[in-house]
Amino acid sequence: MVIGATGQIGRAVVGALARDGWDVTAASRGGGQDETWPEDVRSARLDREDDAALGSVIGDGCDVVVDIVAYGAGHAGQLTGLAGRVGSAVVISSVSVYEDGKGRGFDTQSQPDGFPEYPVPIPEGQRTVRPGDDTYSTRKVALERELLSLGDQLPATLLRAGAVHGPHCRSPRELYFVKRNLDGRRRRILPFGGTSRFHPAGVHNLAELVRLAAERPGSRVLNACDPEAPTVAEIGAAVDAVMGVESENVLVDGPPPAPTVGDTPWSVPHPVICDMTAAERELGYRPVVRYAESLPETVAWIEGRLAGRDWREAYPEMFRAYGDLFDYAAEDAWLKK
Template sequence: MTRHAFIIGGTGQIGRSTAENLLRHGWKVTVSHRGHRPPPTELMEQGLKIVTLDRDESGSLQAALGSGVDALIDTVAYDETHARQLLNIQSSVGALLVISSASVYRDDAGRTLDEARQNGFPEFTQPIKESQATVHPGPETYSTRKVALERALLDRAACPVTVLRPCAIHGPSSQHPREWWFVKRMRDGREMIPLAFEGRSRFHTTSVRNITELTRVSLEVPGTRVLNIGDPDPPSVAEIGRFIARALDYRGRIVGIRNSPYPPPVGASPWSGPRSFLIDGQAALAIGYEPTVAYAEAVVESCRWLSEVADRAPWPELFPVLASYPRDLFDYAAEDAFLEKHPDRWAALDPSP
């Protein structure tokens, strides 16, 4: 019998890719959305069913599930309120899978990504395992809300629950395309692109395609667990810049800044930090997952998509999450002034990808 998956947030970046992957592997798929984005017509032609849903309306989710589904995938679950909604309908689903975040981890000094600018960047001596301590659950920050979601489901669900913790997600249809930091500079004809910490920062990337593949494998091997999900061989910021430069045929220079403070005054890409932030993916591999794509390959598709959509509207409207950063991501005057004033603090990086 054909298995049936229901995806909440099905027209977003993760939901759309997940639907496509499950359809390809023979699942029947229904996706819900709030009506803010156009449905993926190409997937509807493959049998995708679309429903408009306000999950906060009492009884609406249960009604949408009808007689039940084999799996419910929530790509936009955010806090304990959403966890309660899922717990209320768990008798109608065979398994639950929710997307959390690797930002939930805290180091031994209690430092987190959410508060890095105030309290210091977290320090981990090795890739972070799922057993690493997390922030406490609560309403205070993005990550504390995600932990509240996780704890409620893991502690109280009677059906199998998989929690995925991705890192810096990338791929088409994103409202938070970190790659735009490079792409816009290259499109604007910037002759030099400075990178703090000499471009050596490594902040684990996660392709949406790898998320959707681990989602599929997790549904094939149901269980209650937490799984990190990141790309194989995560690149440094300098390598990310080189991959994007190659995709866009950029002929300018990427330069590394020495002795950057934190937070850095210039060259602060969305992946930049004074230390690496890497996650361990062995637990996912242990259930049979295999990565489908590496960053160098996946970013070509991201660059193509960004080039297609960039002129449709002002970028803050296209990428609202990126636009919400608490700093000017494109302060070219500050970059030019720094590079002119401190010629001894920077050097061109190796252009080879």
């Protein structure tokens, strides 16, 4: 059973498991289907917050529960309550759980000198923020710890996903480059010399990790990312290649030079790169697609969503998270200086 089946990650996971021979129930709030799924995938409506409904949909004798949308102690409690009724669980977590040696993490990045400086690459043994109910990161840690505490009672693989990309994303970082290309903007301002690296995680590679973990139940945490972490300049060039355009990068040493100028969703002062050797060793993980190879479907999806719409209407969550990413007047004013 896949919980959150019609979301960005869930669509790919359901397809990968079904094509691998699993008998899959795709559970979501709307109970919908995806046209790419095999015909024998069953759909089920499920309100994730309804404990009784969750237990009823899962029933007895479920081999694997894949939870795409779980976070926090409450969702962990729902899953731990299934111990003895299901064989194992595979649950999506996040690299945002990590904390650096100075106690900085994703929750402190808006503070002066608050962006974490992680080891390169980040191993799963890197310390994490404290569990709690305050933020997405602390709730993910609470989820992880409660599930791992069960051990063999409910073997759970926690997959710490990087910057998720692919079609159906509600906040696609690639939008920053795609929209500029559609708008004919051939100069873009990149802070930190265009060298920022934030490890991406493609939905097809995440689905492969879920598939492998389902075959090899265990109690563990694993990083879940692509085989490479391209720089923001390389990402922009890859998007250009897909769209058949050429752009000029205006590189800035240090942070964005002005408000709403050059602050891309990929631009970070220190690299966030995860060590994938544990997944390779424990699951036999080999990525099924590289970042640049996956871009055509991502770009096509973004273009389709933008067609005839204001980007803030097409991607309201993106606007809430990042503010005005396309303040061309401010960019032009800075470029004239």
